[in-house]
Amino acid sequence: MFGREHSSSHEPDGSGPAPYPDQGKLIATSSGRRLSFRRAPRWFRAVTALVSVLLVGAVAFGGYWAWRLQSNIVTSDLSAGGQRSEGAVNDSTDRLQVLVLGTDTRSGANGQYGTEDQSSGYGQSDVMMLLDISADNSHVNVISLPRDLLVDVPACTDKKTNQKYPEQKDAQINSAMAQAGIGCAVDTVNKLTGLEVDHFMMADFNAVKELSNAVGGVEVCVSDAVDDPDSGLRLPKGTSQVQGDQALAFLRTRHGFANGGDLGRIKAQQAFLGSLTRKLKSDGTLGNPQKMLTIADTVTKNLTVDSGIASAPALLTIANRLKNIDPANVNFITVPTVPAADPNRLSLDEPAASNFFAGLRRSADLTQPAPAGTESAPPTVPSAPAYDKSLQPITVANGTNVAGRSTAIAATLTSAGFTKVNRVQGPPRTQTMVYFSSGFADVAADVAALVGLPASSVQQVTNVQGVQLYAGEDFATGDKPAPAPAPANSGDSSGTVVAQTAQDQTCQAANPAG
The missing domain is CATH 3.30.70.2390 (Alpha-Beta Plaits)
Incomplete structure (x- = not known):
């Protein structure tokens, strides 16, 4: 009486039981008809399967690299108790200052360069450079602070142990982080320059070796053959490619260049970074995601940063700001110094240093003159001195x-x-x-x-x-000092001339006594 209707005579309406097993999934066609997935052309099924595999693979690949880079990164506090008056910056759009440090620690993979007792506490800053990026990315300054520079180190607190360290007068700047950590080095630079550093990146010896290997070597030039047994640097006269241990030796040698002092080493470090910048630009590395991932993996394995940039996206944000900058606009500058009473140490060259820091606080574009009325006025002589x-x-x-x-x-x-x-x-x-x-x-x-x-x-x-x-x-003559001359190659009112840019190909003067 209640006979079973033949389902084959009706189109399924979607409200009944599942279709018979041989019908498969229904697929809409361009004509509005629906076909079984199993009856679809083989090419369609193959393409659908391939797209699915690629999507799953891309998600897995991205997730793997995000996890890998994140697990590489080590963090430390940005400050050791110093007071800040500026709020957080937007790393994508604001002017940005990043303190770049190289530590001489001999722990872990760096043990081959000496014993741990040769590097006290958290290690000393073998390299100290302030990376200053303008808000519009048109100017980049890389300001070197000599490790032999004598400065006042503020009172610092080790955030790990809560131990407090008193203020130090005329201390070597590279010792600032040895007791209280990287945050104390940041506070010291803030006190010295009047700026407020936004982030820091600290790398060890191994980072230089692995990075130079990852890019296939960096081109350097020396005026004469160099053989420095202390650093292990051995180079023939002229141009060479350095990587691995030789790249590290080129950056660390103290006796190989100029007169064997810290300033000669700084010039070599600046030339090395300029050459590395040109290579990365010419190879298209900064615009190649796969190459960038390889370098990011290499760097982050040997990197300590502050919590503000303790993620792969945050680090890539800074890298993206640098990728389109003309190397000719990357300025390498050394803080103005003079020999201290101890000939192995340096002091700030005043008033050139103060004028330079004032110009830097005004703008990342150091060719801008000081605003009218901001120059320091000569002190006036009291009409009736309160002393004899x-x-x-x-x-x-x-x-x-x-x-x-x-x-x-x-x-x-x-x-x-x-x-x-x-x-x-x-x-x-x-x-x-x-x-x-x-x-x-x-x-x-x-x-x-x-x-x-x-x-x-x-x-x-x-x-x-x-x-x-x-x-x-x-x-040298007269009853008053002569006015300071304006810099020869720019309108830089700070009194500091850019030593070189990343576009310049320079040859380091070898130390004849080295």
């Missing part, structure tokens, strides 16, 4: 390269009432400065005004007694 000029200890240091010049300068001070004047011979320096110890700021201001120096040429230090007028080559 005849009792003030004044020293004239002769750094003019002119024998007996301190006598003439001392006579100028004596005629103005400063009769307690001593004279000493100092190492040659470019510009005249006035230094003073605590309690003598007013006397130093008067001495500076007497010889026409601006306030930026007056600095408090701890290693003088009273006031010291350090006469430079600009004070």
Whole structure:
């Protein structure tokens, strides 16, 4: 009575039981008809299967690399207690400052370069460079801070142990992170420059070796053959490709270049980075995802960063900002320095260093002149000094390269009432400065005004007694120092000339005594 209808006479409406096994899945065609998947052309089924496999593979590949790069990264605190006044930056669009450090630690894979007791605490910063990227990505400055530079290290707290370390005066800058960690190095650079570093990246010896291998070597040039047994660098005269241990030796050698000091090493490091930049650009590496993944894997295995960039996407954001920059706009600069009292150490060359930092704080474009009215005005001489000029200890240091010049300068001070004047011979320096110890700021201001120096040429230090007028080559004649000349190759009001750009192909002067 209730006979079973033949389902084959009706199109399924989707509300009944599943279709018979031999019908398979239904597929819509361009004419509106639906076909069984099993009856679809073989090419269609093959393409569908291939696309499915590729999609699954892409997701798995991306997930694997995200996990791998993320697991490589080690993090540390950005600060060791220093106060910050700026908020977080947008790494994609804001001006960005990244402190790049190379550590001399001998732990782990770096043990082949010495024993752990040769690198105290967290290790010392073998390389210290501040990477400064303008908001529009049109200017990049790579500012080298010599490891031998004497600076004031602020009080720091080791975030791992909560141990506090007091402020240090005239300490070597590369020792800043040895006790309290990388954050203390960041705080020290902030104090020195007046900037606020946004991120840091620290790499060890092994990172240089593996990166140079990953890119197939980096081209370098030396004026004469170099054979430095301390670093292991051995190069013939002219151009060579270095990678692995030789690349590391090229960056670390102290005795191989110039006069065997830190500044010669810095020039070699800048030339190496310039050559690496040109190679990455010419090879199209920065625009090739597969090559970038290989380099990212190599670098992150030997990298410590702050939590703000502790992910592969964050690191790639910075890399993407750099990929289209013209190497001619990548400026390598060394902070202005002069020899310290210890000839193996360096001090800031003032006022050039202060002017440079002021220019850097204004803009990443160092060719921009200072805004009108921002120049330091000469200090004024009080009409009625609150001290007895005849009792003030004044020293004239002769750094003019002119024998007996301190006598003439001392006579100028004596005629103005400063009769307690001593004279000493100092190492040659470019510009005249006035230094003073605590309690003598007013006397130093008067001495500076007497010889026409601006306030930026007056600095408090701890290693003088009273006031010291350090006469430079600009004070070789006359009763006032000559005005500082403008830089020859730019409108840079900071007084600092760019040493080289990433476009320049330079040859390092070999140390004849090396």
